[in-house]
Amino acid sequence: MMETIQKAFEMAGGSEGLSALFLTGLIALWYSKFNKGTESGYLFWYALAILLVVINPLYYFVVNQYLPELQAHNMMLWLLPTTPVIMYVCVSATSLVKKRIDKVVFGFAMVIILILAGTTSYTGNGHAFIANASYIPQSEYEMITIIEEYRKENQMPNVMLWGDQEIMQYARTYSGNINLLYGKDLWLGSQDTQLHQIYDEETINAYREMEHAPFFLPEIGSTALERGCDILVLTQNDFALSGIEIPKQISDVFVLYSSSSKYLMYVRND
Amino acid sequence: MVYLLPVFMLVTAYLIGKLGQKLLGDYEKNPMETCLNGTLIVILIWEALILPAIKLLAPFDAVTRIFCAIHLMLLAVSLVFCAKSISTDFLPQQLITPSPFITACVVFALQVVCFFFLMPDTTGDFTVETVNTTLASNLIYENHPGMGTTFVYGITFRGKLVTLPLLYAFWSKLCGGHAAEVVYRIAPLWCLGLSYMVYSLWANLFFQKAENKEVKKAAFFVGIGLLNICGSFAPDCIFYYQMYCGFRGETFIYSILIPYAVYLCYQIYGNKKMRSCIYLIITILGSLCLTDVQKGCIPILIAIVIASFIAMIYKLGRRMRKR
Numbered sequence: 001m002m003e004t005i006q007k008a009f010e011m012a013g014g015s016e017g018l019s020a021l022f023l024t025g026l027i028a029l030w031y032s033k034f035n036k037g038t039e040s041g042y043l044f045w046y047a048l049a050i051l052l053v054v055i056n057p058l059y060y061f062v063v064n065q066y067l068p069e070l071q072a073h074n075m076m077l078w079l080l081p082t083t084p085v086i087m088y089v090c091v092s093a094t095s096l097v098k099k100r101i102d103k104v105v106f107g108f109a110m111v112i113i114l115i116l117a118g119t120t121s122y123t124g125n126g127h128a129f130i131a132n133a134s135y136i137p138q139s140e141y142e143m144i145t146i147i148e149e150y151r152k153e154n155q156m157p158n159v160m161l162w163g164d165q166e167i168m169q170y171a172r173t174y175s176g177n178i179n180l181l182y183g184k185d186l187w188l189g190s191q192d193t194q195l196h197q198i199y200d201e202e203t204i205n206a207y208r209e210m211e212h213a214p215f216f217l218p219e220i221g222s223t224a225l226e227r228g229c230d231i232l233v234l235t236q237n238d239f240a241l242s243g244i245e246i247p248k249q250i251s252d253v254f255v256l257y258s259s260s261s262k263y264l265m266y267v268r269n270d
Numbered sequence: 271m272v273y274l275l276p277v278f279m280l281v282t283a284y285l286i287g288k289l290g291q292k293l294l295g296d297y298e299k300n301p302m303e304t305c306l307n308g309t310l311i312v313i314l315i316w317e318a319l320i321l322p323a324i325k326l327l328a329p330f331d332a333v334t335r336i337f338c339a340i341h342l343m344l345l346a347v348s349l350v351f352c353a354k355s356i357s358t359d360f361l362p363q364q365l366i367t368p369s370p371f372i373t374a375c376v377v378f379a380l381q382v383v384c385f386f387f388l389m390p391d392t393t394g395d396f397t398v399e400t401v402n403t404t405l406a407s408n409l410i411y412e413n414h415p416g417m418g419t420t421f422v423y424g425i426t427f428r429g430k431l432v433t434l435p436l437l438y439a440f441w442s443k444l445c446g447g448h449a450a451e452v453v454y455r456i457a458p459l460w461c462l463g464l465s466y467m468v469y470s471l472w473a474n475l476f477f478q479k480a481e482n483k484e485v486k487k488a489a490f491f492v493g494i495g496l497l498n499i500c501g502s503f504a505p506d507c508i509f510y511y512q513m514y515c516g517f518r519g520e521t522f523i524y525s526i527l528i529p530y531a532v533y534l535c536y537q538i539y540g541n542k543k544m545r546s547c548i549y550l551i552i553t554i555l556g557s558l559c560l561t562d563v564q565k566g567c568i569p570i571l572i573a574i575v576i577a578s579f580i581a582m583i584y585k586l587g588r589r590m591r592k593r
Contacts, residue, residue, distance in 0.1 A: 183416020194429025
């Protein structure tokens with residue numbers, strides 16, 4: 001059902017729906033701008049000027065050479081007057097419709113156009129319901145709460161966690177007292193280009209080993225010991241896929257403490 | 271307690287904005303503009319406290335205590351000195367007629383529901399981690415937010431100028447709520463509310479001479495909400511940012527500061543309200559605190575230069591046509 005809806009949305013057009021609507025709005029604004037002595041002329045010229053500046057090759061050269069971070073939001077800059085342009089034109093157009101029933105039909109037509117224009121690049125990716133108030137997926141939330149309980153029970157101010165990237169990604173959004181061997185910027189990068197963390201080759205190797213944990217258990221054990229890790233979290237499914245039996249302990253130091261539906265938690269036993 | 275935070279933010283922004291306007295001798299602003307200016311002043315005060323604290327390696331606790339004291343002092347002074355002008359803002363004839371705005375409120379509520387129940391876009395973002403790190407370590411930008419341990423290379427000065435995540439940490443500390451609730455629920459709500467305030471200023475400009483002004487303004491607000499909801503499926507668009515990245519500095523820049531700066535330019539050049547220059551400077555300074563210079567301050571300056579040029583030409587053209 002959901003797939004059919006997605007396909008229908010994808011078929012509705014390209015990915016330029018809103019841009020097309022904006023340009024149509026601009027033309028409508030040109031037609032109406034000097035009509036009623038309102039300030040729509042200012043809006044028209046501003047929207048047009050910013051569009052012309054942003055699509056200018058000189059502007060592109062300057063941004064490309066000297067302001068690379070602005071490039072990512074370039075589209076937002078020229079599409080920014082979209083909201084007032086589209087809505088001003090829509091609202092002004094309603095005054096041309098006299099009958100109440102026509103106004104209702106016009107309103108519905110506008111809503112449908114907005115939906116189609118906005119959803120032309122709809123793929124459904126990244127739109128998911130939250131599982132809890134911490135905004136962490138449920139399987140990771142289960143394991144992180146076990147880690148946090150363990151920390152509190154043992155009265156540890158901080159614990160050093162090393163584990164599968166999915167658990168590492170969410171651990172610090174839950175608590176600032178769970179420290180990690182490496183941050184998610186190692187595999188995801190960071191949006192903040194002013195944040196500099198250089199990971200050495202050893203850490204990158206450690207990440208690679210953890211992602212194939214069942215085959216590198218002795219290495220993981222020794223690295224964890226060396227780096228002062230308190231907790232290791234491995235994925236149950238990795239063991240099932242590799243056909244390796246789930247170990248009760250890793251490198252004689254980390255023992256199986258708890259498990260959740262998806263993860264295994266090993267704690268340091270010295 | 272966390273859910274009372276928007277009320278606290280609205281009230282403080284309004285009262286501090288009112289005080290700022292009183293100091294400038296500006297009595298013409300409507301409550302929406304007062305709130306926007308107040309918010310920017312609060313952000314700048316926070317920045318003014320954080321920068322020396324970073325230099326002095328002061329604990330985060332100390333900064334929050336000073337900020338709370340400044341807040342309380344400003345609120346008290348504002349209540350004492352601006353009581354008369356505050357009461358005139360809320361006279362029955364000044365308040366808007368609610369009936370045309372019911373649909374707009376429903377659409378606004380729908381967007382708020384999205385913040386509460388849909389996963390935001392957190393790819394490569396460290397905002398909640400920064401809040402948690404600051405609260406747990408009581409240090410400002412000393413530890414890596416993703417690891418919790420000390421940085422190998424750290425954050426550049428340009429990065430340290432951005433104090434928005436620390437402001438979230440302050441709110442989180444103030445209300446005791448989970449950082450994710452403050453960042454993913456309250457911050458986007460705050461951003462959305464402020465963007466509606468900016469667009470209300472635009473609506474006043476557009477429909478000041480129109481018939482059925484209130485109905486048209488309400489329809490304008492409904493449309494903005496629909497655009498946010500329907501347009502949010504197209505990534506890299508302001509609507510997507512508004513709905514799924516409402517906590518990021520870039521969203522504040524593109525949905526609030528740039529439209530506000532363009533509005534102020536029109537007031538300066540088009541309506542000769544020279545006091546708006548001060549608010550424009552506050553807006554530019556505010557952009558430095560919200561996100562990186564290249565993502566925030568530069569786009570605002572581009573928009574200001576274009577808007578000023580257009581406003582001057584537009585005014586000149588109108589004058590020539592009158593002659």
